[in-house]
Amino acid sequence: MPQQWVQEQTDTDLEIQRLLKQSSQLPRHIAIIMDGNGRWAQERGLPRYEGHREGINSVRDIVKASATLGIQYLTLYAFSMENWKRPKQEISVLMELLQYYLKVETPELKANNVRLQAIGKLNALPKRVYRQLLRSINETADNTGLTLTLALSYSGRWDLVRAMQLIALDIRRGKLSPEDITEELVSSYLLTADLPDPDLVIRTSGEMRLSNFLLWETAYSEIYITHKYWPDFRRNDLYQALVDYLRRERRFGLTSEQIRQQRQQFDNVEYLLRHDES
Ligand code: IPE
Ligand code: IPE
Ligand code: MG
Numbered sequence: 001m002p003q004q005w006v007q008e009q010t011d012t013d014l015e016i017q018r019l020l021k022q023s024s025q026l027p028r029h030i031a032i033i034m035d036g037n038g039r040w041a042q043e044r045g046l047p048r049y050e051g052h053r054e055g056i057n058s059v060r061d062i063v064k065a066s067a068t069l070g071i072q073y074l075t076l077y078a079f080s081m082e083n084w085k086r087p088k089q090e091i092s093v094l095m096e097l098l099q100y101y102l103k104v105e106t107p108e109l110k111a112n113n114v115r116l117q118a119i120g121k122l123n124a125l126p127k128r129v130y131r132q133l134l135r136s137i138n139e140t141a142d143n144t145g146l147t148l149t150l151a152l153s154y155s156g157r158w159d160l161v162r163a164m165q166l167i168a169l170d171i172r173r174g175k176l177s178p179e180d181i182t183e184e185l186v187s188s189y190l191l192t193a194d195l196p197d198p199d200l201v202i203r204t205s206g207e208m209r210l211s212n213f214l215l216w217e218t219a220y221s222e223i224y225i226t227h228k229y230w231p232d233f234r235r236n237d238l239y240q241a242l243v244d245y246l247r248r249e250r251r252f253g254l255t256s257e258q259i260r261q262q263r264q265q266f267d268n269v270e271y272l273l274r275h276d277e278s
Contacts, residue, residue: 002111005064010278016239017069019269023246023262027199029073030066030238031221033213034058036205036229049093054231056101065235067112067146073195074148077213081121081155098152099129106136113145119191120154149195156215163189192217200245202238204230222248236273243269 009017020026037051044050059076066074079094109116116136123130133152166189170176176185187193198214198221206227210218224241226233243266 002107005068005108005112008064009068012272012276012278013065013235016269016272016276017065019265019272020069020239020242020246022265025246026069026242027071027245029075029196029198029200030071031075031077031198031201031214031218032062033077033201033203033207033211034230034233035203035207035211037231039205040229040231048090049097051229051231052094052097056097058230058233059101060105061234062238063109063114063146063148064112065238067114071146073198074146075119075151075195075198075214076148077151077154077211079120079152079154080212081124081153081158082212084124084153095126095129098125099132102129102132102136106139109136109140109148110143113143114140115143115145115147116140117147117149117194118152119149119159120152121158122152124153147195149192151213154213156210156212159191160216162191186216190216197221200224200241202226202241204228204233236276239269239273 034055037055038048039051040054041048041051062076063074078098083094084091106116118133118137122133125133133150163186167176167181167185171178192214195217197217197219200223201210201214201218201221202224203209204226206225208225214221222245224244226237226241228237247263247266
């Protein structure tokens with residue numbers, strides 16, 4: 001039987017989520033560049049793929065925490081178009097792991113109302129993986145909770161070029177004229193057309209770059225970079241990122257008393273994070 005994620009939550013976790021939910025400013029869309037798997041493994045004298053394997057446990061925990069917290073959109077950068085240039089053996093382990101994750105996790109995603117999607121040049125994936133991905137997407141298509149989008153064989157520039165080609169084709173067909181090209185129109189031709197722009201982008205492992213991730217969509221995103229490697233990044237690290245994000249938000253229109261009260265809530269979350277033994 002697939003697990004109900006709310007039933008797995010500890011009392012501290014429930015309390016942290018309760019406090020965070022009191023903020024009306026939680027991000028609608030969180031996008032994460034999951035980086036540092038290789039270094040995590042190498043620092044332990046392990047082969048790089050062990051880092052990818054452990055990274056799956058982080059994916060599970062972050063998906064569960066986001067879903068129970070009521071985040072609407074979570075986008076995970078799992079494999080870039082540039083990553084095809086990695087050694088064949090590493091690519092094949094990553095593809096195996098992706099297939100395994102999708103197969104094992106789909107029933108739980110289904111049971112927890114998560115809708116799976118993917119963006120990227122998906123037909124570049126090995127056939128088996130591509131078929132499993134489509135199956136998982138279909139099986140979760142009617143879910144109405146968290147929308148989990150995997151960026152696979154993804155490149156932000158590639159998606160922009162693709163959009164420009166489609167726009168040019170529609171102009172040639174007479175469906176559009178150049179004056180129709182607005183920011184909204186460009187957004188509507190991207191693979192992310194159905195997603196709001198990310199409010200918060202998280203990158204693990206300390207690198208200060210976007211690596212071709214959601215170039216158009218991140219124009220106004222808040223960026224949070226942590227030195228933790230992805231396999232070490234778990235729900236408490238997500239909560240810390242959220243507290244940081246919420247503190248950064250400017251709250252025009254509120255009184256200073258209201259802002260003080262909200263800040264107090266974040267202090268309470270940080271207190272719980274410091275004392276969480278679980
Ligand atoms: C992220 O970890 C996973 C993918 C890019 C697929 P890396 O494999 O990039 O790990 P590092 O950055 O080499 O440590
Ligand atoms: C970015 O990580 C891509 C993913 C997390 C899937 P990389 O490790 O490939 O990025 P660079 O090469 O350090 O920029
Ligand atoms: Mg990397």
